[in-house]
Amino acid sequence: MLHRFDIGGMESVFAALIDRLPRDRFRHTLIALTEVNPAFRQRMARDDVAIYSLHKREGKDWAVWGRLYRLLRRIRPDVLHSGNIAAVEGQFPAWLAGVRRRVHAEHGRDWHDLDGSNRKYQLLRRLLNPFVQSWVPVSQDLARWMEADVGLPARKIRLIVNGVDLTRYAPDSTARAALAEGGIAPDHFVIGCVGRFWPVKDHANLLRAFAHLLATDPEARQRARLVIVGDGLLREQLHTLARKLEITPQIWFAGARDDAPRLLAAMDLFALPSLAEGTPLTILEAMATGLPVVATAVGGVPDLLAAEETGLLVPPADPNALGQAMQRYLHNPSLLADHGAAGRARAAARFDLAQMIDAYADLFEETTDSER
Template structure:
């Protein structure tokens, strides 16, 4: 007797180049497609990560044209027509009512609200919403909508313990909240070759390289990292900083580096598809964000065996323990970033031990296989409960 095949719909704003989107692509690709008939719905038409989907995954879009400030359409800042914020949910609700998928899972605020109301038009559909980050401050309107609608979710998946606490504080039934951490293909990062990355950016073979990966947005702390460079260069004049990613802060960061007379040492790598190779070139990975969920970029740095400098916020703290896998610095403190980075370069044995411990932790706790298996188990539990009820 064959196993029942469940219709599983994912809903996300766009398959942009970001942590949540990369995690979704990996999850959709690696699920058992004999058990789950997987479709990804996006609100916007611009989906650069769609090329990474396997043939078994269907991509459907709600047809909204987004504003994309970079040539590669790597991220979307909003809809070109504000009326589409009304049209898109209506189109999705009609599709849900017509096709009645077994499961709908969403990840981000706007998608979560849509998914919760979609459950009202198809009561047999199991709705799973997500918590991907824990902001330091939330707009009153967002907080009100979250508290009003959160119990419409049949289940909530948080990628961090901090996110689970936030969901419960907003009124979610504690029994409906599950923590499933992000995962990555650890061996891909552990075994990466350095290639010619230094040569590509004109970085000397023996120059110490600081770097980070993430969207160039204010909360990621890139401005603090750039501001730390003059102090680092005083101690290590050949040092280089590599910022991997795109975002609205790119030009402001360039301007800041120029103001600090360190523009020749700061390299903007843009969006890359060879992250393991780039990370293998770094000597220190710096992740000075102001708030997070459970950042995939930090897991990738751990998998690469890099010594890490990071802020002890939310998911960062869950991944990296101070002086066990990396070094903590306070958010918004360039002087602390410089001090921590210099200390790791001055103490290669400490840097090596932290990197080795971080890599071991990633291998043991944050693999793609573990993430996919945990989520698959939850899906099966939810669908079995639905059949029984």
């Protein structure tokens, strides 16, 4: 159960669980408090998934919890798995409806609460704790925050780090041809980013960093190109900013794509400029593809990225630092290759999707006599 099933990292985890958990042990139902994006439906391989949209109104809509309670009483699931603050309140109706196993995952903090200090949100989680049997953070950072700041009991916290499909995301020497659509030549140095155009992702920081790189490095002005894969509510603002920075000729806004793995494999360097993160799947996907990563040191990112081994960490909202990190790779092909290979090896050793699937399977099948 999510607030909305759309295109994003958390939704990708839910889609992977639906498709990869053993069919002989698990059946699935999707519940969206608002709506399900048709694009999300297309990402699921299984065709036996029931989907319900509860059409929650904007803001407080107390009636939606009644609709959720009645739905749960009718379909009688064994487990309710919800994600992030916008869906956590559904755990109480699930308890009332007699759902035996209740799991809530935190994949990152709310845009309005980047550091997790919002007392109202912390209190809400504590009040709902008696009705949640397992809290699942996807990063060490979130696990520490759940216990130390929110005050949830350590015995209920189960860390499950996101995993990546090492077959789908892998180096591909033929992928470079995919960039021709964006007017990018084989000899260009391609910096890429994949993600929704959402304030917390701070794509504006990346555009300013790229502009700084081009303004301070004549070679970058000739060779460097930026490919941004994704879409979202800030699309027009980002296009306007690119024009204002006079970097539009060096950027390809590729839009939302079904071939993101191929575009990743066509890049030289991956950049993540976020203000906050849980365990960003895009970093794992880039590492699995053999790309070095330049990322902001926020949330669970430092747990994924081995600084100076698989990539470089920079402060958030610091375009000069981000631009300088990208510049290091532009002028050092051996560093680019070494960090890319190390990233692929690290993803295979520590973040294989199969490990994540097994962890969730074990969690969902656990039983408990105590709910408090």
